[in-house]
Structure formats: C-alpha cells, structure tokens
Amino acid sequence: MPEGHPQSKRRLIIHAGLGKSGSSAIQKYCRDHAAELRQANASYLGMFLERGDPLPGGFTSADDLQRALADDPAIEDRLVDLLSRRIAARPGITTFIWSHIALATNADLIGRVIARLAPDCETQVVLFFRHQASWLVSAYLQWGVKHKSTVGPIRSFAEWLPEAAARGADYRQVIERWRHAIAPERLHVRSYDAAPDVVTDFLGVAGLPAPAESEGALRHYQTPDPTVMTLYRLYQGQQEGEALPGPLQRTLAAHGVEKRRYRDVDPASTLPSGSAWDRFVAGFDEENAALARDYGLALTAPSTGPGPEPSHSAPAVVIPALLDLIIAMDRRISALERQLKEQQ
Template identity: 30%
Template sequence: MVARVFVHVGLPKTATSYLQTILWSQRDALRERGVVVPGSERRDHLWASRTVRHDPAQRRAPEHHRTAWRRLVEELGTSDGTGLVSHEFFAAASADQARAMVAELPTDDVHLVVTAREPLGLFTASWQESLKNGATTPMPDYGRDESPKPTAIWNWRTLDLRLVLERWSQAVPPERIHVVVLDPGAPRDDVWRRFADVVGFSPDGIDLSGSFPNTSMGVAEAETLRRVNGSLEGFRSAFDRGVYIRTFLADERLVPRRGERFWPEPDQVADCRRRGEAAVAHLRSAPYDVVGDLDHLRVPDELEERRLTGSVTDAEVAGVAVDLVATMLGDVRTLRRRQARTPGATGSRVVRRLPGGLRRLAGRALRVGRRRG
C-alpha cells in the first residue's frame, strides 16, 4: 500500500483545474517519481467526492460512478509510494464525512492540501463558474448564506477557507494540513511548483503544455449567459452542462470577447474582506503548514474601479447575443463545409478535424444519431 496519501480538496477556483490537468496528463511521469494518482479517468475523483459527501444523485448514477471511491481506495491499497487524490468538491464534506473518508484510506499518514486565494477574487470567479454550470442566480443574490448541505458547492461552505479548515481539521490534524496560498503576482507555474513541493516530488521535467488557465468572462457576457441559462430546457446532465454551456458557449465563445471586469455589490465586498481576515486569524491559531504569504488572503484596502453586474443594459446583452448567433452560425457552416469536402469520410473522421468545443458538440450529435439509427 502507499506510505501516505495527500488529499487536495480545493478550494474551488484556486487553480484546481490547472493542477488537475497537469496531474492527469502526466500520470505516468508522476508514477515514475513515486506519486500515484489513482483511477482510470479524471472524473473518478469527482464521482468519489459525491460518494464521500453522500450526494443523493449518486444513488441514481451508473455503477461505474458509484464504485469510483472504492476503486480509488483499492488502487491506493495495492500501490507503492505516495497517493494523491484531488477534487475541489471534497471541500464541501462535513466533518463526519471527512473523518469517514480519511478512515477508509489505506494508511494512517494522511495529509490535506488546501489551495487558497483572497476571498473577493474567489467569490467573483465562483459566481461565474456557477453560471458556467447552468445557474441563473444574479450576483446581488449570490453567496448570501452558508449552507449546511455537503452538496452545496457554489456557496460559502466551500469558498470560506476558515469554514473548510474547521471541518477538515477534525479529520486531519492541523500540522498535516498544508495551505498553499496563491500569489497573484507570481508566474503561472508557481502554484504547480509549490504544490509539488508539498506533495514531495520534483516538478522539473513535467510537461505543462496541456495545462490552461480557467479564464473569466466580462460583465455583459456573464449576464448574457445567466439569461441564456434561464431559457434553456433539458440541459441538466453534467455532460450537457460541461460540454455545451461551460466549454462550447462560455469558455470558447464568451470568454474570448475579453469583456469588462466587474465586482460584486459593496456589501458583498465587505463580507469578503471580513472572511479574509477571519481566515488569517484562524490559520494563526493552530499549527497549520502555510505555504505562501498570509497577506495574499486579505482583500486589498484599495480596489480598482470596476462595473457592477446590475449596470449591464438590455442593449449590451442584445449585442452579445447577436454576436453569439453570428459566431454559432459560422460554426454550423464550418461543420457542413468540412463534411462536404470529405466525400466518403466517416462522421468520426470529420468530427476529429473540428476545433475544441465544436468537435465535442458534433461528436455528441454523432453518437446520439447512431443510437437512434
């Protein structure tokens, strides 16, 4: 069995996608360095988090989803070296669920890794991420409570560093909890190098070319997506939200517009500032291993001028929507032309030549067509 296990629980929107992309694309290289990322695919860690958090949706999920946590534990039990499990949704676990998860791991030497950043940027980014997952909540109504439910992801339950540490420190002692504080002025690979140092392997020679930043939308683009979500019907599955809303529409069509940046409401900014100070005080109250500068967990006293989401006009939304229609019409034409230029080619061959989200979109349509045929 592995000698020890590191459980990376987020927080959400703290370079988790960036880190996980590297971990999964470089699993073989990490295995050679004694680090085991268990599972057959990246989503195994997501599905495992649902089992750990007793998500009711897991009871209706396919067997492969429901058995993910068991398979991860079994692989760690038959492997050597250091185990590494990573998904930001573990942050929502209750103290009892955290204790149960740690107890099931095949070693007593369990460490927690928590990546963290200042709460205002985190809060703003998390609202956008909720929209990319199909939400319709306006910014002024977002983050107004601390949910008691371990299924609540886009909530202060997972975004407030102090709350997450208070629950998880009942399962893992503070001296084995490593808080990696993101430095907003550091090079892009800084968090990767510090993460590797915590887990105990050299980051040198690891290919980072497949990693990507999870970029934000502008204020008019975010409001347009929020309204589109309110008109969508039938886009409820995780696959549909991930491929159609998040990747195809948000990341590949709205983000590249590079719209204007924005802040939450003034009282939400004040709440973020209070939570940042509380997190710093909590970290100083116990022997946590803090990797980075605690001041980077504080909301700056002076903030640059940015728009509020309520300032977006109907005319701005209409302008974004018109551009979207034009772009997506071009996507359809590209698909049709490539099909026409490839006489006798299979649908799969045509789909493989398409870019990014359009390739995934067309691929899903092709699979659905085959099932119906």
Template identity: 30%
Template sequence: MLEHAPSENPFSWQVDSGWGAFLGLDTKQANEQLLSVFVETDKKLPSEIHTLVWSNEALFDGASLVQSAVEAASEIFDIEIVGYIRRPDSWVTSAYLQWGIKHKSYAGPLKPFRNWSGGMGYSVIPKIKSWESIGNSIKFFNFDAIGDIAQHFNTALLPEATDGINPLRANETPPSVAMALFAYYNSLSEGQVLPSELEPLLSKSGIYGNKQKAKAYNNMLPNEVDVNDYLQKNSEEIIQLNSYFEAHDEPIFDLTEPKVKDYSTNQHEINRALLQMIKYLSVEVETLNKKIATQVTGND
C-alpha cells in the same frame, strides 16, 4: 472520483464526477469502500511509488463525510492534508460566474450578482476546524499569495518528482463574450441549466478562444460596491481566517483594495460571436447536405 485507481472491481462512484454517487451511499458503507480503495491501490502499485495524491475540491466541505476512512487510513499510511483558500472577493466572483451564470444551478429567472450572493456566505474557518479534528498533519495555504498552485504543491509535497511534472491550466473562466452568451441562453429557461447545453457549441465554434476584452455588457456582474458589501457581511469570518493564517505563518488576506475583475463585454462583441456561431453551423449544415446529396445520387 478515484476513477484512475487500479481497482479490480470499481465501485459505482469510481467514475468522473462520482462524488454525488458516493454521497448517495450510507456513510458507513461509503467510508468502508473508500478505505478499501486506498488499501487496494497501495498493494497494487509498484513499491517505488511512495506518495499518492487524492485531489477533489468537494472534500473541503465534506470532512465529516470521509472522516472514518481518513482516520482508519492514518493508522496504515502517513497522511498529509493540504488545501488552498482563495480570498473572498475573487472566490465569490468566480463562484457567481460558474454557478450563477454558466451553470444555472437554481430555478427562476437568472439572478444578478447582488441577489445571488445574498445566500452565499463565506464560511471557511468551520471547515478548517472540521479537517483539523481529523488529523495532525494539515495545512491550508493562502491561494492568492502563491503564483502557481501546481508548482507550489509539487515543490512543497513532491520535491523528488517536480522535474518530471509539467503543470497545465484547466477550468479557466471562459472569455467575457462567452459568459454573456451563457447568460442570454440560460435566461431562456425557468429551470436549472447545465453548461453542457451550450458549451460544446461555443467551443467548436471558436468562441472559447475569443479573448478580446470588452467594456460592458449589462449590470448583472459584481462591481466594487457589491463586493465591498459582501466583504462587510462576512468580516467576522475573514478576521478569524486571517488570525488562522497568522498563527500558521501564512500571509493574510489584504482586502484594503478588493479585487473586482472586469468580466464585461458589449453588444458588438456578442453579435460578432453569434454570427461566428451561425457561420460555423451553416458550414456544418452545408457539408452534411452535400454528403446526403452524394449518397442519394449514389443510391439512384
């Protein structure tokens, strides 16, 4: 969190994934520190730099947590608040894959989508209103109506720098076979499981590059009926959000045909991935054994 700011004496939360440390502070102290980082950064950067971008997905849920800092900064700088909102069917599916399977963020057995999504309401309008209460220059865009979010952001807000910025894709959902392995691995634990326990092995062994499409792997993933049920439960919020988009000249979420992306795989692909991982580890172990044998021989 703001770990790249040119702070002479960085605060404890100015590190990668420092949002948690920031939340651990007293709200008044946290906002005073945040404002000081904004001011110090502005003073230290060259005068030809006229725009600074702070992007943090956790901010959408936490307007009140940074409100006093943003309001104080608005008296010094011209602040523009922008955000991108995903359609609920795509969002809840992606969220389940991340927080329900890849990062097992709850205790107990691994939950299928229909159970996990029961506690995940689609609450957007209240958060938009929280941000609107802070500043006047604010706009939330329909994420799914835009092809390339990075290009859209650059064109809309940084037109002078667009030619010098090459967008990169990051944090994409792993291939289906990798997600299946996350599910099987995480099902071994009754507690929470971080992705970092398995992710390095999947990455090093090439599983993340394995993009073949599968037909089925189990019944945990959401189907069209599940997603339709979710949309019905959150229909009031969706109606309000579409009204917001219409009032701000944005395309509405057209949910007549829910998007239910197929993340399935099959046992043959899973077995092949496991064999690939075992082969990778076997080569690593053999290489280490040879090095150890060479060192032992040399010492003799």
C-alpha cells in the same frame, strides 16, 4: 491492504480544493503527466477514484461522488474500500494523489476515512484559498450562472451570495473543521494568490518534483469571456431547475468560442440623427443646385434619416460569438457538401 509489504508506509495526498482556486490546473497536470509522476513513485487516483480498472461500488463521475458525499449513508465505508483497493493495486507506488473540490466542505467525513487508512497509509490534505472577493466572483460565474445550481431564474450576485457558504466561502470555518478532523501538521493551507504556479506549489507540498518549466499551470481553466458568459446567462436563464452547461459548452468548445477573448465594441450607431441629420442633408443643397443647373441632374433629399437606435443594446455583446458559431457551422457544412459531391 496486503500485510507484510516490504516498502515503507504509503502516502495519500488529498487535494481538497477549494474550487476556483487552481483545482483544474492541478487535476490536468496529474492526468497529463502520469509518466513523470510514476518516475517519482507517485500515482494520480483521479477526481472520483476512477483511474484504474473499474471497481464494484465505484463512482460514475465527479458529480456522482459529490452527490454521494451528501446522500449516501454508506459513503465512509465506500470510500475506505475504494481507496484501499486502488492503493493495493499499485504495489510499486509510494505516493497517491486524490483531488476533488467537494472534499473541502466534508472534513469530518474525510477525517474518519483518513483515520481508518492510517495503519497502512499516511495522509496529508492540501487546501488552496484565494482572496474572498475574486473567489466569490469566480464562484458565482461558475455555479450561479454557467453551472446553474439553484432553482428558478438565474440569481443576481447579491442574491446568490448566501449559496457560497456551501462551497467553502467561510475560510476560517473550513480550516478549523479540518484542524479538528485531522492532525494540524497534516493540513497544508496554501495561498493561491501567493503561488506563482499553483501546480508547482502543490507538488512542492506533496514532496514531488516540480515540472521542468512552467506550462501556464496557474490557471488551466479561466472564466470565459464576458461575451461567452452572456451566452451562458441567456441559455441557463431558460432552465427552471439546476442545470449543467453541457450542451452549450460542448458546442462552444467544438467551435473554439469558449476560450476566445472578445473585443468590446460599442453597438450604438455613429450615423447622424435629428437636427444633425438635417444639417448633414442641407450641406449638399448648394452642390446639388449647381448639378441641377449645369447638368439637369435633379436629386431629391431623403425625407427621413436613419432609423432610431435600439433602446436596449446589451444583447449585441453576444453577436461576435454567434458570428463565430455561424461561420464555423457554415465551414463544416461546406466541407460536408464537398465530400458528398466527391462521393457522387
């Protein structure tokens, strides 16, 4: 970092997670409100330090950074170099924000990075936690189902629970590791449950102006509707190894299905069956006898009733979503056909 800079020491605010605790809302606000942050002399560095001109040694995606945190033996030097260059490239900025949920379980590494940046940059770390029960359910649906992070068939919730430790499920362990990695006064432990608006809470901790009014920032990304999650289960359940939800997620998003909320509909038939059907048919005997006598109209009673109900009705919960996809695709095909006809 350049020496002799006239302004005071810069600040780096690291939002380290946890995932499924408002991280998407914080990241979206920082992406979408760069101008407001700039007015407060603040700048968002992105999830994988991507915001700005491309830098040698940079990461290609948030997942690439997450892999590097686990596998790159030079990750400490790499992070110090990238952070230093990103900060030095913005001489008019005093506060920088970096957000990535994988940092939550890498306190020792990030603590060393913070120590090396200390001569030029004071760093604070913010962690959000929500009640374990709701967090574990949300985490399972995200990493156990939607973004399949295990090999083999999709695991049940109980089978997946041991995997949650790698995501930060032991809150005490996460907090204590950070308290040993950095000065405790630099660590901000926040309750997602107690925050009316997680973005406003984060900005307050960072010493930055809050939004003029709430934008529903508490939950930018909500767990998809159970109907949509069933689609993810059916899709990801066919994948043998770890699998991102990309192809299905893009299709659902393109047609407005992913964020829809579906009504629970009982797929069971309401038609009479068995003895109830026999009584229903017999109820017309007297009238039909009179029709035959008066008009010569001979009607034959059906020999069998409606077919039996399916023994497994659960797959029916995905039908509304499939219908949305079919209708959306039909509309697009119709529009393309009209365009083709006009060109001809």
